[in-house]
Amino acid sequence: MKMDRRSFIESSARVGIGLAVTIGADTTSAAQSSTATRVRLIRHATCVIHYGGRTLLVDPMLGDQGVMPPINQSPNPRPNPLVPLPMSADSVLKGVDAILVTHTHADHWDAAATTLVPKDASLLIQPADAAKFAKWEFAAAQSVTETVSWKDIRISRTGGQHGRGAVGQRLAPVSGYVLAASGQPTLYVAGDTVWCPEVAAAIEAHTPDVIIVNAGAAQFLEGGVITMDVDDVVEVCRAAPKARVIAVHMEAINHCVLTRKALRAGLDRAGVKTPVLIPNDAEELPLG
Numbered sequence: 034m035k036m037d038r039r040s041f042i043e044s045s046a047r048v049g050i051g052l053a054v055t056i057g058a059d060t061t062s063a064a065q066s067s068t069a070t071r072v073r074l075i076r077h078a079t080c081v082i083h084y085g086g087r088t089l090l091v092d093p094m095l096g097d098q099g100v101m102p103p104i105n106q107s108p109n110p111r112p113n114p115l116v117p118l119p120m121s122a123d124s125v126l127k128g129v130d131a132i133l134v135t136h137t138h139a140d141h142w143d144a145a146a147t148t149l150v151p152k153d154a155s156l157l158i159q160p161a162d163a164a165k166f167a168k169w170e171f172a173a174a175q176s177v178t179e180t181v182s183w184k185d186i187r188i189s190r191t192g193g194q195h196g197r198g199a200v201g202q203r204l205a206p207v208s209g210y211v212l213a214a215s216g217q218p219t220l221y222v223a224g225d226t227v228w229c230p231e232v233a234a235a236i237e238a239h240t241p242d243v244i245i246v247n248a249g250a251a252q253f254l255e256g257g258v259i260t261m262d263v264d265d266v267v268e269v270c271r272a273a274p275k276a277r278v279i280a281v282h283m284e285a286i287n288h289c290v291l292t293r294k295a296l297r298a299g300l301d302r303a304g305v306k307t308p309v310l311i312p313n314d315a316e317e318l319p320l321g
């Protein structure tokens with residue numbers, strides 16, 4: 034929290050200096066803050082991204098604590114989500130211009146999302162989920178095959194592997210998205226994937242400035258991890274040494290065994306130089 038608040042104050046200070054020599058405090062301040070990129074983790078993989086003056090919501094899981102059963106055949110079986118939504122679902126949805134859905138496993142799009150998201154909301158989805166969203170009567174769900182231009186943002190879909198070997202095939206397909214716009218940092222939402230050739234290719238192709246990875250080392254009783262563990266995050270950092278990495282998808286679903294603290298300790302042990310931000314629920318990260 035401390036670091037986050039300090040960076041927020043620093044970025045506010047920069048805005049303040051800028052406006053003193055240009056066109057008047059309020060106008061410039063408002064203009065800059067409305068287009069500044071920032072990411073707020075809500076809970077698990079649910080994030081609000083302010084990007085290019087637009088507000089995007091990623092993977093809404095909006096249900097109350099404990100409304101879903103434990104994941105089948107998983108360690109630490111407890112009802113999910115393990116923690117409450119840190120604000121009302123209404124306030125998560127307020128002001129959202131579009132929703133990015135990486136896939137429809139219940140920790141990324143839950144029954145509450147199906148009920149609470151307005152049926153005319155702009156949804157950007159992977160083609161494999163189009164039939165589901167049509168059945169749920171979301172009239173403005175748009176499949177992203179490769180790249181779409183939405184408002185002034187280029188949104189490219191990326192691949193991934195939701196586990197290695199048979200488990201990854203069983204859980205496929207999953208997607209990630211890269212957001213790019215003039216004057217904005219390129220932001221890659223990797224989605225539910227381990228480190229794999231698809232993630233390496235996305236980093237190579239888009240050279241993202243910010244990468245949101247789903248950590249947590251989610252796993253069943255057998256088959257290995259299905260989201261990133263420490264080693265996977267380290268690989269992302271090595272592949273993108275100039276990026277800032279944001280790690281989410283922890284401490285909210287029972288089969289995510291890697292905690293924030295353990296991830297931080299593992300990254301420290303590995304001597305990772307790339308900055309890795311590990312937000313708490315409801316914490317907002319200003320990214321400039």
Ligand SMILES: [Zn+2]
Binds near residue numbers: 140141282
């Ligand atoms: Zn997940």
